Amino acid sequence: MSQVELVGINKRFGETTVIADVNLTIAPGEFCxxxxxxxxxxxxxxxxxxxxxxxxxxxxxxxxxRVNEMEPAKRDIAMVFQSYALYPHMTVFENMAFGLRHLHLPKGEIDQRIEVAAQALNLATMLQRKPIALSGGQRQRVAIGRAIVRKPKVFLFDEPLSNLDAALRVKTRVEIAKLHRSLDGVSMVYVTHDQVEAMTLADKIVLLRPLAGNPDLPSVAQVGHPLELYHHPANRFVAAFIGSPSMNFIEGAISEVTAHDVTVNVAGQTLAAAVEGQGLQVGAKATLGIRPEHVLVGKAGLTGTVAHMEHLGEHAYVHLDTALSPQPLIAKTQLDALKLGERVQFSLPATAMHLFDANGQAMRRQQ
Ligand code: ADP
Incomplete structure (x- = not known):
């Protein structure tokens, strides 16, 4: 059970700052x-x-x-890379035993640790094979096994699934989640650019933003449980990044702020968002946001024209040209008989609306 804390971490390469002011605690046992x-x-x-x-x-x-000055080997951390980094001339067993022999562990202890890891990772029948005789998924499991047998305090994963095909990625993702549960209390830090991996694996997501163009902002855009980021994004960057297809954004100007909602004037229409409006000035620019699954197609209110359909089997995404924004509004729908060019009614429920002020900060949503 180990806690990792990053306090005011900055990183520059030459003149370029690539990480700014990261403050973060990864709790014992957490999947971050x-x-x-x-x-x-x-x-x-x-x-x-x-x-x-x-x-x-x-x-x-x-x-x-403080471990800033501590060399990597002494930190009791294991890292699993995208590229597996196995020794090709060694068997699976030898690859897993390599680090343990360096620790001068007794043979019985090494054998026992490898047996437990091989069982957990479904590698028990492959211990005498060389990496060349393994599939990509099996190699990745050996790389994970080599980390497990060291019994580290913290596991680090750098895009471990990105070299696997889609089906194997899903399977290995589930295995990693199970592994985390079975290694009671081990902290894991996992880097990915894949949202589904982040949403399904994380206890805590740390969403980082690129600093180019925004050198004064801290790197961390938001930290929280995946559903917190999905339902309560702190700012427009988070709202746009989390969710696929992305949230729809509609630009307008504040027309009224009441105790229950804020109304926004958009191309002559008044749209309401059930958010708290402290600090907002009537007339100020603001951006409304709504996720595709919350746009109610077929419900009277607003009108749009079907510009594109994407059929995914169990549901479809319809792209609607509207007067509200230059980009089409994307709506999730079960109505797969919609035709290109057809005029449809839709509504944007106030309770599903997000509102971002002129600086892109989210207004708190009414509960
Ligand atoms: P990510 O993992 O989010 O794709 P990286 O951490 O790999 O991003 O890189 C962040 C930025 O730092 C990039 O602009 C990259 O080009 C730069 N960078 C990474 N490593 C070095 C290095 N050793 N020297 C100079 N620039 C680097």
Whole structure:
């Protein structure tokens, strides 16, 4: 059971700041996922925790002890890479035993740890094979097994599934979740750019934003449970990043602020959002947001024209051209008989609306 704390972590490469002011606690036993667009510093932050990269400033603590100066091998952290990094000339068993022999553990202890890990990862029948005789998924499991047998305090995963095909990714994702449960109390930090992995694995998501163009903002856009980020994004960046297809955004100007809602004037229409409006000025610019599943197609109110349909079998996404925004409004619907060019009615329920102020900060939603 170990706690990892990042306190005021900054990282510069030359003149370029790539990580700004990260303050974060990863609780003992937590599954913490770093997600964000490519280049936002996810891997660099993971490498800082591992000790493969030094922070430019700030402090890294494990169980309350500063470890900035501690070499990687002493940190009791195991890292699983995207590229597996197995020794090709060694068997699965030898690959898993390698690190343990360096720790001078007795043979019986090494055998026992490998047996337990091989059982957990379904590798028991493959221990005498060389990596070349394994599939990509099996190799990745060996890489995970090699980390498990060390019984580290903290596991770090850097995009471990990105070299696997889609079906195997889903299967291995479930195995990693089970593994986390079975390794009672082990903290995991997992980097991915895949939202589904982040949403399904994480106890806590740390969403990072790229600093290019915003050098004064901290790197962390929001930290929280996946559903917290989905239902209560703190700002427009989070709202746009989490969810696929993305949230619809509609630009307008505040027309009224009441105790229950805020109304926004958009192209001559008044749209309401059930949010708290403290600090908002009538006339100020604001952005409404609504997720595709909350746009009610077929319900009277507003009108749009079907511009595109995407059929996914059990539901469809309809892209509606409307007077509300230059981009089509995307709605999830069961109505798969809609025709291109057809005029349809839709409504945007106030209780499902998000509202972002002129700086992109979310207004708190009414409960
Ligand atoms: P992510 O994992 O989110 O894709 P990275 O942590 O790999 O992002 O990289 C963050 C930024 O830091 C990128 O702009 C990348 O080019 C830069 N970077 C990473 N490592 C180095 C390095 N060793 N030297 C210079 N720039 C680097």
């Amino acid at each position: 996922v770093f997600i964000g667009p490519s280049g936002c510093g996810k891997s660099t932050l993971l490498r800082i925790i591992a000790g493969l990269e030094a922070p430019s400033s700030g402090e890294l603590r494990i169980d309350g002890v």
